Amino acid sequence: MVANRLAVPEAPPRNRATERSALPLHAASLRTWQRSDYESVWARAEWMLRQPREIVAQSAPGMLLGVLFYQNSTRTRLSFEAAARRIGGAAIGFSDVATTRAGDFYRESLEDTVRVVGSYVDALVLRHTEDNAAERAAAVSQVPVISAGTGDREHPTQAMLDLWVLRSKLGQLTGVTLGYVGDPVCRHARSLIYGLSAFGAAGIVFLAPEGATVPDDVQRTIRDAGMSWGIAGSAAELLSKVDAVSMIPFELSDFHESAVRSRTRSHQLDERFVFGSALLSRTGTGVPVVHTGPRGPELPPETDDMANVHYFEGVAKGVVLRSALLAELFASRRSR
Template identity: 70%
Template sequence: MRPRHATTLSTWTEQDLEALYDRARWMLGQPREVVARTGPGMLLGTLFYQNSTRSRISFEAAAHRIGGAGIGFSDVATTRAGDFYAESLEDTVRVLGSYADVLVLRHTEDDAAERAAAVSPVPLISAGTGDQEHPTQFMLDLWVIRRALGTLKGATIGYVGDPACRVARSLVYALRAFGAGGLVFLTPDGARFPADVVASMESAGLAWRTVESARELLAAVDAACIIPFELSDFHQSSVRTHSRADRLDERFVFGRELLTGPGAGVPLTHTGPRGPELPADVDDLPDVHYLDGVAKGVVLRAALLAELLARR
């Protein structure tokens, strides 16, 4: 039985992900009118308790691409969950699940996806919950990297950013499913490796180590995934104060000189929103897949919606 929900990659096997990627690859090669016949009349419900650009809008675009439409909210303050009534997450999911065919949830609480899936009457997708996981982000990033490398089996993947970020768990689970060889981390000074992330890597037989610079990382990996080097608090719905550093240490920057010299040939993705770790003047380089990943995110999420609908 394939997973009914996409709330964690810990339950998705290589076969599950291969089926998703096969569908996404098929969609890439089809005229838009053909893709629009894969989910005619489907209704997507979005429950975004936390700010989002790429995840929310790409899911909404994906619903339209397969012939459906979207409803929902992008600001909890406009709902009964965010005012005097403080409607519970469970009841909000039950209500939206009565209207829609698939739900997408982003939430500030770590256990939100698990709680929501337990009561949802329809398939539910996590678009990031607290510090726990962001499964569709690494469904996407690894699809882009796999297309560039041909295979993930035995590959060594770089991870640039804080290993305590919610995307790290999703990456480790997906690499475990594909039989990757290992991980190399470039982390902010003083970064903490969560015990469960370390345990997952070790139980999967993923060799891992840390390096001190972008140059050192690119010399050690087959491809790399980058996240924003400075993160906001994922337990808040929005963070509007600006206290980011004026300048990022050069050893963390994947600049043009590095990527056209000793770092050339290593495919790079970035979850977005990007900061100084990946300057905009590298966008034209063939190994930089930031904007390519943004565009393919619609296709990958359209394939995921179609997959979950087909499993109902």
């Protein structure tokens, strides 16, 4: 008779800091991130998915995360705070800048706020209305700075999350043509394109609102990466041309506004831009779809149970992805 034995926990993947080189100090931008950097974070995330919570909680015990949100958020802020707790740490910070010296009559500078809060914590997560805020923060910070979305510039962890989910469905990202639904000026688009270029994707096809254009810097980044790009006129046309789809809210808010604007949607979204269940069943059954949230009429709730729609899966995995990133940056910094 064989005696019962407790299962031996699976060892976490080795952090690259113990090998040839560490991750970049910051995740303020994905411009300098290489394929191996993404794969290091994703390997840790996949390991976390297989572990019980008590094992994951040993990933970065005692780590303290500073959360500086100058702009509203639901998924990004709460998933970062949850991530810090999941890996054995905690989070402090603010979600309303008006309650701080940076937002009241003192108007403390971003640089000073970063240096002050950075002296309390092991890493900072910054969401801001200004395009260059993450780079400014990283330039003065003694701890890793992670952009949680800054102006129209970048949203690194959302791109990391979308690409991780899509790779798990497609098997690889090399040679993939991605469909992008929403305004190409969005910060998510830039981070996503940096990630696609690191993996040798084939190209990107945009389905954009009426009057939207692909910014010159986005075109240049795509061209420099050797990728192709194009425009689709409808959801059906897009699905026929791509291997996967990444969406943002089709009616984009102004990322330079710090508070919720009073306007409401004044019209119904044109059916050409709606990825309903009938269309996805007819045309896109093999095309995985992710959405940054908050989703609007471009991806109606009727699609929730479809096998290739991964909206809520992405929401749940956002905590895991950010847990893995924090753990990797924490380990990298301690080894420097």
